[in-house]
Amino acid sequence: MIKDSLSFRETECFSQLICDYLDQDPKLKGFYNRFPTLENFKDQIAAKSNFSLEIRETLSNDLQAQYREAGIELKETHPTSQNIKSLKEATTFTVTTGHQLNIFTGPLYFVYKIVDAINLATNLRKQYPQYNFVPIYWMATEDHDLEEINYINLYGGKLQWNTSQKGAVGRMNTAGLDLLIEELAEHLGPAQNSKDLIAIFRKAYLESDNLAAATRVLAHQLFAEQGLVIVDGDRKALKAFMKPVFQDDLLHHSNKERVVEASKDLNQLYFSQVFPREINLFYLKDAIRERIVKKDNQWLVLNTTISFTEDALLAELDANPERFSPNVVLRPLYQECILPNLAYIGGGGEIAYWLQLKTMFAAQKVEFPCLVLRNSVLWIEPKWQNRIADTDLKIKDFFKPLHKLKAHYLADGMPVDPSLDEFETKIQSIFDELEQIAQLTEKSMLGAVNAQRQKQLNGLANLKKKLVRAEKRKHKVDMEKIERIYYALFPNASLQERHDNLSAIYPIEGVNFITTLLKELDPLSFSFRILRG
Known part of the structure; x- marks a missing residue:
């Protein structure tokens, strides 16, 4: 295995905000x-040490139920169990x-995120052996943006x-995914690694009742021995602990004020990633997930005929907390309320919007996690x-835009500097002297001198283009x-990890990947890793 790394700033693929955060x-x-840092987790552990034992008990019991309902039988000795x-x-905490x-x-970074969670938990166990650390994959089961998840890119197609x-x-x-799996199998061919991957997909999608269960089975198969715990937040038992937070958001809209305040401060330096609403909850029931909005003294569920008075809304929240689904602003708070969590691992966009949320966490008296930028990887066969x-x-060099990469290559190979800067400097120097002569003889000649200067510079620029074109033809x-x-x-x-799917690498590398x-x-290396197969 040949390996290398670049700083995120060196790649020029990441925002100024993220690079400054890492610095x-x-x-x-x-x-x-x-x-x-490993050292800073000592204080993070102390800050989270009073996490509710009642929530711990409910969380553990509900997770066991989640795995059973997905058809995954965990033996007592299994690391996940x-x-x-x-x-x-x-003494147990999560990352x-x-x-x-x-x-x-989906994109390859799905795998990289989970590997980072597993490895961070492992590193923390070594640093703090008196505690246990559990890697968590939180499934975004309540999202309704189907068009963001219903495809993969493969071999130039979709x-x-x-x-x-x-x-x-x-x-x-998961109806219809069986046909897609067969189409994928044809693309991947008969190699054993391809067959193994298709078998993983078939077990996940053809033996599961819904996409949440299928994704759990899929991730569990890939990381079965690493103790990964997969969480589905679409659960009544877990959302019951969020009733006070949800009620505050529904009635008082205070979360909007807190996030807007932080966003203004961040926006002065960079930009905002998320924009809070007055109410940051959806109503979730059957095939409905629609925003809740307040109009006069009614709470309406958009695009439906459902509405509530305040008393009816609070009664619904008390009886059916699972019907209230947090948006991108409240979901992080939900996660941190029900997990004894120390760190959140995410990509640049995720870290950016988490940075808008600290004020909201403080107001809700919930400990803010350490924010870990996930590893990025370029895998080269x-x-x-x-x-x-x-x-x-x-x-x-290949991290440059293509036109700059080509120009860089040509510049290295050309007998003269294709920028012709040296010649431009000489022309400017000559005409500076001519300008001085004109001032001493007849100032009205200055216009003619400068016109000739510009003519020569334009000619040089055209010559430069012709030289580069000739060099391109030559090469x-x-x-x-x-x-x-x-x-x-x-x-x-685009970055490989944001475009390619596991199916592009697994048929070649298999489980070795x-x-x-x-x-x-x-x-915690905060680097862009380049791994060569």
């Missing part, structure tokens, strides 16, 4: 509690990542699950390694080779 820029300190039971203990229920795992179902995606049945070596370019084959490599590493000019990630990814 622990003082101007961001007010937006989080503790930066995630042991972790679930340990959640009842005051969490979350993701949508993308079919077939495989898409078309269904007319509405509402929370976790509750949707041997054939592309060899082709990169043939170009004399470095892998770092046409090299340009085509570089372009093929670039799009292999950055499909659609997962084991390599578990070995190589350090969640």
Whole structure:
């Protein structure tokens, strides 16, 4: 295994906000509690040590029920079973990542997130052996954005699950995915690794009643031995603990004020990722997940005929808390209320919106977690390694936009600097002298001198373009080779991890892909990892 890494700033693929956060820029300190270092987790553990034993008991029992309902039988000695039971203990804490229920795992970073959670829990156990640490994957089962999760990119095309179902995606049945799995099998071919992956998908999607259960089975199969615990928040027993928070949001809208206040401060420095509403809850029932809005003295469920008076709303919340579904602003608070959690692991966009939420957490008296930027990975297969070596370019060069990459390659190979800066400097110097002569003889000549200056500079610029075009023609084959490599590493000019699916790598690497990630990814290294198969 050949490996390398770049800082996130070096890649030029991440926002200024994220790069400054990783540099622990003082101007961001007010937006989080503790930066995630192994040493800082000591104080994070202490801050979370009074977590409710009642919630621990309910959480552990409900998680056991979730696995049973998904058809997963956990033996007493299974690492996941042991972790679930340990959640009842005051010395157990969690580290969490979350993701949508993308079919077939979706983009590769789904895998990287979970590996980071597993590895962070492992590292914390070594640092603080008196405690237990459980890696959590929080499934976004209540999301209703089907178009974000119903496809994968593969080999330059797209495989898409078309269904007319509405509402929370976790509750949707998996009808139609059988046909998509067969189509995927044809694409992947008869190799054993391909067969193994298809078998994983078949077990997950063809033996499960809904997408939430299927995604649980899928993630459990991939990480069965690492003790990963998978949480579905769409549960009455868990949401019962959120009644006071939900009631406050429904009646007083105070969360909006708190997030808006923090967002204004952050916006002065960068930009906002999320925008809170007066009410940050959806009404969730059967195939309905629609926003709740207040109009006069009524609470309306948009796009339905459902409405509540205040008394009826509070009665509904008390009897059926599972029917109230938090949006992107309240979901993090829900998560931290029901988990003894120390850290949240997410991508750049997630970390950015979490930074808007600290004020809301403080007002609700909920400890704010450490925010861990997940590892990013570029996985390079041997054939592309060899082709990169043939170009004399470095892998770092390929992080440039394609036109800059080509220009960089041409500049290195041309006999003269294609920018022609030296010649422009000489022209400017000559005309500076001519301008002085004109001032001494006839000032009216200055206009003619400067016109001639501009004419010569324009001519030089045109000559530069012709030289570059000639060099491109000369290196046409090299340009085509570089372009093929670039799009292999950055499909659609985007990061591989945001575009490609597990199905692009697993048929070649098999389970070695997962084991390599578990070995190589350090969640607190804050680096962009380049791994070569």
